[in-house]
Amino acid sequence: MAKKLGIFVSSDQHLDKIIKLCRAAKDKDIEVSIFFSHLGTVLTQDPRFKELEGLAHMALCNVGFESHGLKPPVPGIAEKDFATQARHGELIEECDAYLSF
Template sequence: MSKSLGIFVTNPDQFKHVMGITKAAKAKGSSVKVFFSWDATHNAKKEAGFPELCKIADDVSICVDSYKNMGYDIDDVPEGLEANKMATQAQHGIIIEDYDCYLSL
């Protein structure tokens, strides 16, 4: 059984690595959760691959407070994301507590 992997993203310039690592981990049978905070919530609106990431990863969420702070309307749910995944920093806590391996990007 492959280990699970949680990725905490705070740098908006790392999206290609988020995708690459998620794909590689999924190919190994891993469960992957990704949480975007602060500047990195721009990825949800500006990265063409974001909807695909939502399909590939087991769980993708973004910090709704950060999203609002970056100037977006919280009712404007990014394509690919479920509305209930516009979430809080508790998602980061879940990554740390419940996933075997941790990566920040």
């Protein structure tokens, strides 16, 4: 069974750490899923955000995203992954380990 790491991001900081963590996980064949909420959705506007594409499955809270005046598209996030907090709950249930930023 493959290992799966879940990452919850509600802060607009630490993008560099998240990218490094995802690269390290990929090197260890660990699947990563990230859910961005609240201020974490602002990270989608950082030019470095696109570095996460291919390193993790990503979804975000559409309510949080829109509350900051943001609009799609976002590199690495499919239209179906503009989601609700229910997706966050699914992530928690599916993962072997869970981190929060």
